[in-house]
Amino acid sequence: MKRDSRLSSVLHALLHMAEHDGRMTSDALAQCLGTNPVVVRRTMGLLRRQGLVDSDRGPSGGWRITADLDKVTLRQLHEALGEPAFFAIGHRQEAPECLVEQAVNAALDDAFDEAEALLLKRFAHVTLADLAKDFARRHRERKAAKD
Amino acid sequence: MKRDSRLSSVLHALLHMAEHDGRMTSDALAQCLGTNPVVVRRTMGLLRRQGLVDSDRGPSGGWRITADLDKVTLRQLHEALGEPAFFAIGHRQEAPECLVEQAVNAALDDAFDEAEALLLKRFAHVTLADLAKDFARRHRERKAAKD
DNA sequence: CGAATCGTAACATATAAAGTTACATGAAGC
DNA sequence: GCTTCATGTAACTTTATATGTTACGATTCG
Numbered sequence: 001m002k003r004d005s006r007l008s009s010v011l012h013a014l015l016h017m018a019e020h021d022g023r024m025t026s027d028a029l030a031q032c033l034g035t036n037p038v039v040v041r042r043t044m045g046l047l048r049r050q051g052l053v054d055s056d057r058g059p060s061g062g063w064r065i066t067a068d069l070d071k072v073t074l075r076q077l078h079e080a081l082g083e084p085a086f087f088a089i090g091h092r093q094e095a096p097e098c099l100v101e102q103a104v105n106a107a108l109d110d111a112f113d114e115a116e117a118l119l120l121k122r123f124a125h126v127t128l129a130d131l132a133k134d135f136a137r138r139h140r141e142r143k144a145a146k147d
Numbered sequence: 148m149k150r151d152s153r154l155s156s157v158l159h160a161l162l163h164m165a166e167h168d169g170r171m172t173s174d175a176l177a178q179c180l181g182t183n184p185v186v187v188r189r190t191m192g193l194l195r196r197q198g199l200v201d202s203d204r205g206p207s208g209g210w211r212i213t214a215d216l217d218k219v220t221l222r223q224l225h226e227a228l229g230e231p232a233f234f235a236i237g238h239r240q241e242a243p244e245c246l247v248e249q250a251v252n253a254a255l256d257d258a259f260d261e262a263e264a265l266l267l268k269r270f271a272h273v274t275l276a277d278l279a280k281d282f283a284r285r286h287r288e289r290k291a292a293k294d
Numbered sequence: 295c296g297a298a299t300c301g302t303a304a305c306a307t308a309t310a311a312a313g314t315t316a317c318a319t320g321a322a323g324c
Numbered sequence: 325g326c327t328t329c330a331t332g333t334a335a336c337t338t339t340a341t342a343t344g345t346t347a348c349g350a351t352t353c354g
Contacts, residue, residue, distance in 0.1 A: 002309050002342050003237030011251040012239065019247070025299065032247075033239065036344055041300060057300045058352025074254070086262075088235040090150035092159065092180065099289065100166070100179075103282040104158040107221070111269040115233075115262045122258040135250040142246065149311045149340050172330065183313055188331065205321030208330045 004084045006043050009033055010077055011131060013044065014053075018069060018132055023062030043081075050080040069132060074123035086116055151231045153190050156180055157224055158278060160191065161200075165216060165279055170209030190228075197227040216279060221270035233263055 016032045017024050026037035026044070033040065044063055047053045052067045078084075089112075091105050163179045164171050173184035173191070180187065191210055194200045199214045225231075236259075238252050 002340095003232070003235055004342065005237055005239040006342090007236055008239045008248075008251055008255060011254075012245075012248050015247045015251065027299085032245070035239075037300090038302085038346085039344065042302085042343095045301075055300060056352080057298085057350075058354095059298045060353065061299045061351090063300095074258075085150070085235050088150055088232050089154055090152055092152045092155045092182075098159075098179070099285045100162045100282055101155075101159050103278050103285055104155055104162065106281065107158075107273055107278055108155060111221075111266055111273070114269065115266050118265055119258055119262045122261065126254055126258070131250050131254055134253065135247055138246045138250055149309095151311065153311090174330090184331090185315085185333085186313065189312095189333085192332075202331060203321075204319075204329080204331045205323095206329045207322070208320090210331095 003088070006081050006084070007074070007078060009035070009039075010043055010047060010081070011074075011128075013040065013063075014047075014065060014072075014077075014128055015131055015135055017053075017063060017065050018128065019135075023056065023060070023064045025062040029063065046082065047077070047080050050076065052076070052080060069129040070127055072128045074126045075120060078120075078123055086119055087112055150235070153228050153231070154221070154225060156182070156186075157190055157194060157228070158221075158275075160187065160210075161194075161212060161219075161224075161275055162278055162282055164200075164210060164212050165275065166282075170203065170207070170211045172209040176210065193229065194224070194227050197223070199223070199227060216276040217274055219275045221273045222267060225267075225270055233266055234259055 012033055013029045016029065026040040029040045029044075030037040041055075044053055044055070048055060052065070052072060053063050054066050055061065055063050089108075091101075091108065093101060096102055096105065159180055160176045163176065173187040176187045176191075177184040188202075191200055191202070195202060199212070199219060200210050201213050202208070202210050236255075238248075238255065240248060240252075243249055243252065
């Protein structure tokens with residue numbers, strides 16, 4: 001299965017926007033991400049629906065973060081993207097008649113539900129500001145290594 | 148991404164084999180799973196390499212569990228299948244130059260690595276015998292409900 | 295008005311899981 | 325030995341889904 005990298009993408013985009021004064025165009029973001037401006041608009045559009053960013057058209061248009069970096073969590077972004085499935089491993093059949101398969105599903109669900117709960121909990125505690133801070137630290141370190 | 152359901156499949160197949168005296172053919176297993184005998188052979192072949200099952204050709208041939216149900220864990224089966232990726236969510240780029248993307252990857256890896264460790268730990272504690280027991284319980288309950 | 299920019303539908307491509315076909319190989323029984 | 329039943333496996337097809345691309349309309353700025 002091809003993995004969904006939209007969460008990674010929007011984080012990347014949002015951090016670039018946070019480091020950047022004024023609006024950034026879909027084209028500029030697409031270059032940062034190594035992708036296509038239409039893909040950027042499509043994905044950022046989902047964040048706009050949640051009021052996390054806004055966009056303007058025309059010259060001097062583009063995208064801007066409207067939410068507080070301290071308030072936006074990975075979990076919110078995951079939700080904004082429509083809560084895509086975390087797991088690449090699943091059942092053969094969702095609601096099987098066969099008792100054997102029911103037992104199998106129950107065992108796998110136990111494990112995956114617990115892992116999902118852990119992920120959601122962690123996601124709820126990581127903010128964009130945390131990532132921005134980590135980026136700044138990496139930036140200082142790279143600069144120090146050069147000197 | 149289409150989800151990998153082979154773990155679910157082999158569990159289903161192994162439990163049916165455990166409930167069944169003698170060997171089961173790929174055809175019979177394929178019917179239990181609602182799939183194709185070639186798919187069964189392909190997947191069971193991976194378990195054979197780990198010595199969990201064996202197969203015989205010819206009339207009276209088929210598949211048989213050789214391992215102790217108490218000893219075989221979900222983790223072993225996951226390994227036998229080649230340790231397919233657990234997660235349907237991933238990075239855009241594996242080893243990015245961009246510090247922003249590095250910060251993003253680090254944050255996501257933290258969360259996903261922890262979730263993966265949890266899953267592996269749980270998988271190591273669940274045996275085929277546990278699932279067989281759960282199946283037997285469901286079987287009793289369904290019977291009781293009928294009376 | 296013209297250029298820049300987003301919005302979005304429609305279509306194309308890429309990747310991976312699962313299914314299918316075909317045929318070779320080996321074992322059992324007559 | 326011949327036939328039948330079974331696995332072993334390569335090659336191909338189908339399906340699902342994420343991502344990329346093209347095209348064009350709508351909006352805004354100067």
